[in-house]
Amino acid sequence: MSVQTHQAIEVFYSYAHEDEKLRNELENHLTLLKRQGVITGWHDRKIGAGKEWQNEIDTHLDSSQIILLLISANFIASDYCWDVEVKRAMERHETKEARVIPIILDSVDWKSAPFGRLQALPKDAKPVKRWRNRSDAFLSVAEGIRLVAKELAVSL
Numbered sequence: 001m002s003v004q005t006h007q008a009i010e011v012f013y014s015y016a017h018e019d020e021k022l023r024n025e026l027e028n029h030l031t032l033l034k035r036q037g038v039i040t041g042w043h044d045r046k047i048g049a050g051k052e053w054q055n056e057i058d059t060h061l062d063s064s065q066i067i068l069l070l071i072s073a074n075f076i077a078s079d080y081c082w083d084v085e086v087k088r089a090m091e092r093h094e095t096k097e098a099r100v101i102p103i104i105l106d107s108v109d110w111k112s113a114p115f116g117r118l119q120a121l122p123k124d125a126k127p128v129k130r131w132r133n134r135s136d137a138f139l140s141v142a143e144g145i146r147l148v149a150k151e152l153a154v155s156l
Contacts, residue, residue, distance in 0.1 A: 008034075009149040012064035013043035014085040016074035020045075022105050022128065023070055029138035030145065038149050039066070061088050065152050066099050066145065069115055072106040076113070090114045099148055103141055105129060121145070 011030070015023045023043065033039045042060045044053065061067070067089040075081050092098040102110065102120040104127045110116055122128060122140035131137035 007153070008037050008040045009066055009152050010060070010064040011039045011041045011066045011068060011145070011149075012060050012089075013041065013068050013070065014061075014075075014081055014089060015043065015068075015070035016072060016078045016081055018074040019070055019072050019105055022072075025134065026068075026070070026103065026138055026141060029135070029142045033142065033146055033149065038146060038153070057085075058088075061085060062092070064098060066101060066148060067092070068145075069100060069102045071102050071104050071108060071110050071115075071120070073108045075105075076108060076110065086114060093118075099152060101145065101148065103128070 013023055013027075027041060030039065030041060034041065042064065044057055067085075069075070069081075069086065069089065089098065089100045093100040100115055100118055102115045102118055102125075104110065104120050104122070104125050106129045107127050121144040122131070122137045123144075126137070128134060128137040128141075
C-alpha cells in the first residue's frame with residue numbers, strides 16, 4: 001500500500017567510504033520507503049562507468065531534498081566530505097532548499113560542527129554503533145526520515 005501521492009523525495013547519502021557497510025545497512029532499512037514511492041536514494045557508488053564523478057555528485061547534491069550526513073570520525077576526517085559535501089549541504093539547508101539530517105554512526109566530537117545544531121538521528125543522537133541492536137537504531141532513523149519526507153512532500 002502506497003502512502004505517497006506526490007513525487008518521491010530524493011535522498012543524498014554523504015558518507016566516508018570507510019563507512020560503506022553501515023551505509024548499505026541504512027539503505028536496506030529504507031527499502032520500504034523506496035518501495036512505497038516515498039523516497040529515492042543516491043550515493044556515489046551509483047555513478048556509472050565513464051561518467052564524470054564530480055559532476056554526478058554535484059548534480060545529486062543540488063537536486064536532493066534530503067541530505068543525510070553519515071557522521072563518524074572517518075566522515076569528519078574526509079576532506080571531500082567536509083570541504084565539498086558538508087559545505088554545499090549546509091548552504092542548501094540554510095536557504096531551505098534541502099533538509100540536512102545528521103545520522104550519527106559512531107561516537108565522535110560533532111556537536112560544534114556546522115551541522116551540530118541540527119536534530120540528528122537516531123533517537124537522542126545515540127550513535128548507531130552504541131545501540132545493543134543495530135536494527136533498532138536504523139528503525140529510528142527510518143522513522144525519522146519517513147516523517148521528514150512526508151513533511152517535504154506536502155510542500156512540493
